[in-house]
Amino acid sequence: MSRAHRDSRPYHAPHGGHPPQTQLLTDRAVFKTAYAVIPGGTMRDIVTSFLPHWDETRLWVLARPMTGFAETFSQYIMEVQPGGGSDHPEAETDAQAAIFVMEGAVTIRLGGDAHRLDPGGYAWLPPGASWTLRNEGDIAARFHWIRKRYQKADGIDVPAAVFTSDAEVEPSVMPDTNGTWATTRFVDPADLGHDMHVTIVTFQPGGVIPFLETHVMEHGLYVLEGKAVYRLNDDWVEVEAGDFMWLRAFCPQACYAGGPGPFRYLLYKDVNRHAPLTL
Template identity: 60%
Template sequence: MSYAFPMGGLPDQSVDPTGRAVFTTAYAFIPAITMRDIVTSLLPGWTGTRAWIIARPLSGFAETFAQYAVEVAPGGGSETPEPDSGAEAALLVASGEMHLVIDGIDHALSDGGYAYIAPGAAWRLTNPGQSDLQFHWIRKRYESAPGIEKPESFVTSDRVVEPARMPNTPVWATSRFADPTDIRHDMHVNIVTLEPGGRIPFAETHVMEHGLYVLQGTARYLLNQDWVEVGPGDFMWLRAFCPQACIATGDEPFRYLLYKDVNRHPALAL
């Protein structure tokens, strides 16, 4: 297993600036080559840290989540990482070592490590290692529902979660970190895996918004009406109802980190 992360740096002057990045009314495609040093941000309350903010709530587009790629130098981190007390989080470690404390409980995570942090939880994060810590961070404002308790925080790993095969196929599977039948969760953050030649065999068209960060492998991905070649480090940002499908290419599994909003009534007032 491998977990792609922005390459940083800056292309040299010989590189053709004509790129593949696309922003449309239905989707955005942000290729890995665009995630360079000059588009990083520093975060209040964090030390030794820079972040690529690759998705954020945007009126008329995708409105429910923000997605970051975060790089923390040795000794860096935050005692107050989350500024919004109503936010929940999903973290996936791409490389390095993470010391994560959630409500006073210590956790050590390495590549493939995953944490769900419940809304209102007290947490902090540091890099205790000798090399940079790189991780993906998805934030969402938790949506309470009458009679439904908030979910609890938990820590696991991509390496121990058994991928669930999709019906009628051995080549398409989803690693679900949270129980999909647990209605307390209003978002799912999963890893989808398609073996070479595997496909999503219909154009999915649905109410959920998506962030898809390619962790490994290559594919042809249908975004609205466009087939796009995608690979490690590329990001796809899909608004509700954008048609999508996929055909895995190459000779290794195609894997991506997937966000979607689930399990709540749509608001009727804007």
């Protein structure tokens, strides 16, 4: 995949609104004991939320810690109007943040430096960092904000902040896939300072996960582009750009990307730490 093509790639983001009274109620939304699917069509004005200390901002909450389900993270889609944002975005000092911009642009200020993130821009902000975020452009900015309580490990330093983009990172191709399956990794997976990974997974038409992955990591998967059939536990579900999948630990998972174009999703998972022995 050329860098020029990645620079021009679209990222699907919700715009809200409200469906007409003539629309059928039938949809693909489902919440089960092992997984949930939140279709893009459910992200309407009526299900938005607001946050303290955020101006000209609303959000869709995609995931939140829930006892007995996915417990490690929260994930929002933020919509910040021009001039909006926050000078005190995070109230919890042990929370780390991952930001991925889909539309518009935001400026993050950290340690006296300003970092502008355009579509495809990514930032990781360490726990306790004093950062601000503002939309200094003239159109609404829409971006993912993933939050996780950082788990310190003895003798391992907390990493420095990361500012990069989808276009700047060369995807890593999975072995024996002829280039049909690749992962864009924003941080070094061998860096044990990170206890969560946020990546972009890309399947070309015909690409598959050829076995039922079953593992301890919780997942949040937001479809940025394309469509596919996803196996979740014992169900096959169709997903497309704008949909969100929320997977409990050990939920069996696989997928088949049928095309006609690439299938891409933003993926969260918890990594690199012992499983706690007490609840």
